Amino acid sequence: MNITIKDVARAANVSVATVSRVLNNKNNVSEDAIQAVNRAVEELGYSPNFLGRDLRKSETKRILAIIGSTEQSFYNDVLRGMQDAAYAEGYDVLIATTRNDAEHEMHLLGMLFSRAVDGAVLMAPRLDSKTISDLSKRYKLAICLERLNIDDILCVTIDNERAGFDATSYLIGKGRRRIGLITTEIRSQSSVDRENGYKRALKEAGIPFDEKLVYYGDYDADTGTKGCEELMSLDNKPDAIFSISDTISIGAMTYAVQHGITVGKDLLFFGFDNIAYSHMFIPKLSTVEQPCYLLGKTVIEKLIVNMKSDTPDKSTYKLPHSLILRESTGD
Amino acid sequence: MNITIKDVARAANVSVATVSRVLNNKNNVSEDAIQAVNRAVEELGYSPNFLGRDLRKSETKRILAIIGSTEQSFYNDVLRGMQDAAYAEGYDVLIATTRNDAEHEMHLLGMLFSRAVDGAVLMAPRLDSKTISDLSKRYKLAICLERLNIDDILCVTIDNERAGFDATSYLIGKGRRRIGLITTEIRSQSSVDRENGYKRALKEAGIPFDEKLVYYGDYDADTGTKGCEELMSLDNKPDAIFSISDTISIGAMTYAVQHGITVGKDLLFFGFDNIAYSHMFIPKLSTVEQPCYLLGKTVIEKLIVNMKSDTPDKSTYKLPHSLILRESTGD
DNA sequence: CAACAATTGTTAATCGTTTTCAATGGGCAA
DNA sequence: TTGCCCATTGAAAACGATTAACAATTGTTG
Numbered sequence: 063m064n065i066t067i068k069d070v071a072r073a074a075n076v077s078v079a080t081v082s083r084v085l086n087n088k089n090n091v092s093e094d095a096i097q098a099v100n101r102a103v104e105e106l107g108y109s110p111n112f113l114g115r116d117l118r119k120s121e122t123k124r125i126l127a128i129i130g131s132t133e134q135s136f137y138n139d140v141l142r143g144m145q146d147a148a149y150a151e152g153y154d155v156l157i158a159t160t161r162n163d164a165e166h167e168m169h170l171l172g173m174l175f176s177r178a179v180d181g182a183v184l185m186a187p188r189l190d191s192k193t194i195s196d197l198s199k200r201y202k203l204a205i206c207l208e209r210l211n212i213d214d215i216l217c218v219t220i221d222n223e224r225a226g227f228d229a230t231s232y233l234i235g236k237g238r239r240r241i242g243l244i245t246t247e248i249r250s251q252s253s254v255d256r257e258n259g260y261k262r263a264l265k266e267a268g269i270p271f272d273e274k275l276v277y278y279g280d281y282d283a284d285t286g287t288k289g290c291e292e293l294m295s296l297d298n299k300p301d302a303i304f305s306i307s308d309t310i311s312i313g314a315m316t317y318a319v320q321h322g323i324t325v326g327k328d329l330l331f332f333g334f335d336n337i338a339y340s341h342m343f344i345p346k347l348s349t350v351e352q353p354c355y356l357l358g359k360t361v362i363e364k365l366i367v368n369m370k371s372d373t374p375d376k377s378t379y380k381l382p383h384s385l386i387l388r389e390s391t392g393d
Numbered sequence: 394m395n396i397t398i399k400d401v402a403r404a405a406n407v408s409v410a411t412v413s414r415v416l417n418n419k420n421n422v423s424e425d426a427i428q429a430v431n432r433a434v435e436e437l438g439y440s441p442n443f444l445g446r447d448l449r450k451s452e453t454k455r456i457l458a459i460i461g462s463t464e465q466s467f468y469n470d471v472l473r474g475m476q477d478a479a480y481a482e483g484y485d486v487l488i489a490t491t492r493n494d495a496e497h498e499m500h501l502l503g504m505l506f507s508r509a510v511d512g513a514v515l516m517a518p519r520l521d522s523k524t525i526s527d528l529s530k531r532y533k534l535a536i537c538l539e540r541l542n543i544d545d546i547l548c549v550t551i552d553n554e555r556a557g558f559d560a561t562s563y564l565i566g567k568g569r570r571r572i573g574l575i576t577t578e579i580r581s582q583s584s585v586d587r588e589n590g591y592k593r594a595l596k597e598a599g600i601p602f603d604e605k606l607v608y609y610g611d612y613d614a615d616t617g618t619k620g621c622e623e624l625m626s627l628d629n630k631p632d633a634i635f636s637i638s639d640t641i642s643i644g645a646m647t648y649a650v651q652h653g654i655t656v657g658k659d660l661l662f663f664g665f666d667n668i669a670y671s672h673m674f675i676p677k678l679s680t681v682e683q684p685c686y687l688l689g690k691t692v693i694e695k696l697i698v699n700m701k702s703d704t705p706d707k708s709t710y711k712l713p714h715s716l717i718l719r720e721s722t723g724d
Numbered sequence: 725c726a727a728c729a730a731t732t733g734t735t736a737a738t739c740g741t742t743t744t745c746a747a748t749g750g751g752c753a754a
Numbered sequence: 755t756t757g758c759c760c761a762t763t764g765a766a767a768a769c770g771a772t773t774a775a776c777a778a779t780t781g782t783t784g
Contacts, residue, residue: 064451064740066739066740066741067740067741067742068740076763076764077763077764077765078740078741078742078764078765079742079743079763079764079765079766080762080763080764082741082742082743083742083743083762083763086742090761090762090763091762091763092761092762092763095762095763107531109503109506109507110507110740110741111448111507111508111739111740111741112504112507112508112509112740112741113444113447113448113451113453113508113509113739113740113741114448114739114740114741114742114769115740115741115742116444116509116741116769117442117444117445117448117739117740117741117742117769117770117771118740118741118742118743118768118769119741119742119769120395120444120769120770122444122509124509126487131469131472131473132463132466132468132469132472132488133466133469135463135464135466137463138462138463138464141462141463141490142462142492145490145492154489154501154504155489156457156487156488156489157463157487157488157489157490158485158486158487158488159472159476159488161473161476170485172440173443173485175440176440176441176442176443177442177443177444177770178443178444178447178453178455200438282669283669283673309669312670312673313673316673316675319675320675338464338613338614338640339643339670339673342614342643342644342647342670342674343673343674344647344650344651344675395770397769397770397771398770398771398772399770407733407734408733408734408735409734409770409771409772410733410734410735410772410773411732411733411734413771413772413773414733414772414773416771417772419773421731421732421733422732422733423731423732423733426732426733441770441771442769442770442771443770443771444769444770444771445739445769445770445771445772446770446771446772447739447771448738448739448740448741448769448770448771448772449738449739449770449771449772449773450739450771450772451739508740
């Protein structure tokens with residue numbers, strides 16, 4: 063029923079080896095053979111079965127990008143970078159979502175163990191660091207946008223601690239002393255790093271850390287709204303709020319706007335990620351921007367190098383972030 | 394170097410066939426053999442090579458979801474529905490992005506031709522209808538969230554014409570007579586359908602269609618901003634604007650808010666998709682909601698049925714949409 | 725205890741490619 | 755004419771799994 067290389071060979075009156083050679087642009091084939099094969103391919107509507115090819119070659123030229131969900135809009139640029147780098151080397155990028163479930167993440171990594179893809183990039187790991195780091199010894203695996211607390215895996219990210227420090231310091235520089243933090247209950251390394259940066263900024267400015275000013279929630283806008291409500295109901299209210307994501311910040315600002323708080327004056331906001339809506343929301347949100355495209359491009363470039371090498375690069379690359387200043391910090 | 398079923402067989406002191414039987418849960422294997430094999434698998438860290446398995450079985454149990462980009466946030470729910478339906482039948486869903494390029498879309502469909510996946514769902518087709526419809530004769534292919542103008546392919550969507558009609562009619566019901574439309578230059582069938590619904594609503598209300606009130610742009614917020622600016626600079630300004638996406642609407646509302654136009658009173662807005670930000674933006678946006686999860690779930694269920702059948706279902710299923718009424722229409 | 729049935733194990737073919745190695749034939753120099 | 759080299763070509767062996775067909779072992783029963 064399926065058309066195979068054999069059918070093409072028969073139709074073109076050559077051997078399967080010749081067909082294969084034509085299809086793979088080998089140089090030792092006569093012009094006649096090329097013509098005949100191409101005509102047969104055309105006529106039969108043949109396309110080579112990758113399962114056969116990949117099995118024989120023991121490579122698929124496919125890389126799996128594993129994300130939590132497609133909801134986080136900045137993944138888009140990261141993925142663009144990944145694709146550009148991959149295509150340049152003849153690879154395809156496939157995406158799969160873990161739905162933030164460790165078990166499912168392991169299931170997806172099964173594609174790597176089973177050779178259905180040549181390599182994988184984890185962008186929102188839920189599995190514990192030990193597991194991931196062990197797997198990276200046997201398989202071509204990298205981390206992007208995140209970091210493990212074990213540093214023996216290829217990793218491309220930003221310096222989240224520094225970014226948290228920078229954002230918080232900026233608020234301090236604006237004369238703020240009561241700075242709230244809205245972060246996630248899930249202790250992803252990036253959240254922890256950002257929180258540590260926040261604490262260091264306070265410390266270096268001589269401001270005592272007040273745990274009442276930290277609200278733990280989810281990644282969504284609702285968390286921002288609730289967090290802002292809770293922080294603003296304190297006796298000693300914050301005069302600025304740093305959130306570990308723009309989505310959270312926007313939820314928080316929504317609360318502020320609806321309760322007559324003048325954003326950018328009474329209360330400053332600093333977000334993270336520079337998502338599209340952060341400059342569409344009124345007032346516009348100040349935020350930390352990650353070099354998304356470059357992060358994606360870099361991790362794939364490094365991963366592909368690792369694929370060809372048997373002394374893999376296990377470094378952590380921290381690319382520079384930047385602060386985008388807008389109305390929410392009075393700029 | 395790689396551990397194969399042979400290594401496991403050797404380690405467990407049984408034949409490869411026995412290992413395969415254990416791995417595939419066949420019933421005619423002794424308990425002893427099962428134990429031995431499992432122990433060997435564990436010890437060696439073996440996982441079966443899918444390329445070998447898939448080649449032999451001529452199926453991969455993988456379905457490719459092809460989207461334009463991950464930017465459109467409502468894909469998230471569609472994909473969740475797809476995954477749930479797929480997992481229930483033992484399939485995995487992989488995602489790939491065309492970056493809205495027809496050539497690249499064809500490249501991705503190559504995974505279907507080459508048997509790297511068993512089926513595919515197109516969610517933002519850029520290839521022409523004839524091509525897609527022809528391909529669906531030979532391969533397991535479906536359309537979701539969109540529609541071809543040729544109706545001989547499995548298709549799961551909403552009634553976009555009706556949705557455009559409903560949204561526009563609602564604005565008319567609010568006493569509006571000068572209703573602007575911001576839509577996309579790219580003539581995707583859904584955009585065309587929504588525009589046709591808009592026109593029919595005007596017609597049925599006896600309002601003459603004015604082409605000056607239609608602005609063509611991209612899918613982004615910027616288009617909304619520019620569109621709103623252009624429409625509001627007409628001598629005969631609109632009193633309501635319907636956009637074919639929330640992102641566009643939000644961009645348009647941004648312009649209105651910043652120019653002192655009272656949204657929900659001076660100017661009504663109706664969007665499409667009910668993205669998360671549509672109820673975070675102030676004022677909140679009225680919009681058309683698609684049953685995203687159900688659309689995704691349904692298309693996969695139908696596609697899997699088609700995979701097992703040689704008389705494939707080529708129907709178009711239109712699932713019900715709903716109107717979400719918020720502040721932007723004065724609700 | 726023989727005969728047969730039920731259970732378990734083995735061999736070898738198969739999926740569709742790529743690739744090694746050997747064979748073929750033509751052209752050219754001696 | 756003969757021999758040699760080169761460019762093409764083809765036959766067959768991989769790649770790693772599944773599985774049908776068959777073989778061997780064990781258990782059961784008259």
